[in-house]
Amino acid sequence: DAKTTQPPSMDCAEGRAANLPCNHSTISGNEYVYWYRQIHSQGPQYIIHGLKNNETNEMASLIITEDRKSSTLILPHATLRDTAVYYCIVRVAINYGGSQGNLIFGKGTKLSVKP
């Protein structure tokens, strides 16, 4: 079973920030938080990941609470193309050159960006 809990759906107005929450209360100290999204009829796409510090890249920002039991993915200016299912995943870091752990997906949050 997935180790994360996400709301099944959310709406966001185009141009506004989309804040997607994720609960991972049983996360271990060596587990990262990853976010992927899946646009309809496509494969999942990596967005961002983090361990304990907040992270930002060209797609999004990731805010992780101090106790690491929850996080929020922020899309600062949502567009219609951001409509997708967003998956929050926790995953243990693998030693360099070792076996890459598989991703355990839940059902994710279906984000609908509306004009």
Added chain:
Amino acid sequence: DAGVTQSPTHLIKTRGQQVTLRCSPKSGHDTVSWYQQALGQGPQFIFQYYEEEERQRGNFPDRFSGHQFPNYSSELNVNALLLGDSALYLCASNDRRLAAYNEQFFGPGTRLTVL
């Protein structure tokens, strides 16, 4: 730089038949993972290959088997197809020689329908 490619795009089979799906990883990647995604669900991990061997396996029966070739491409074989095998089959690749937290890149998937 080509991303992950999969063939065929769509496939229709009947119960009891066998099917082979193919995946070419992103250039420079040596590890291939396969996932099954039923309608309305998140992807479920089937298995992972690197150095031409199966390294990890999810909770799937032996009817699901795979292979990795010296050029890192991979095949997923499913024998004795059941109606419940109808799903989107996703291939993901990564370079396990990079940092431990590197993301997996997904292909567009093969839609398998079993009648």
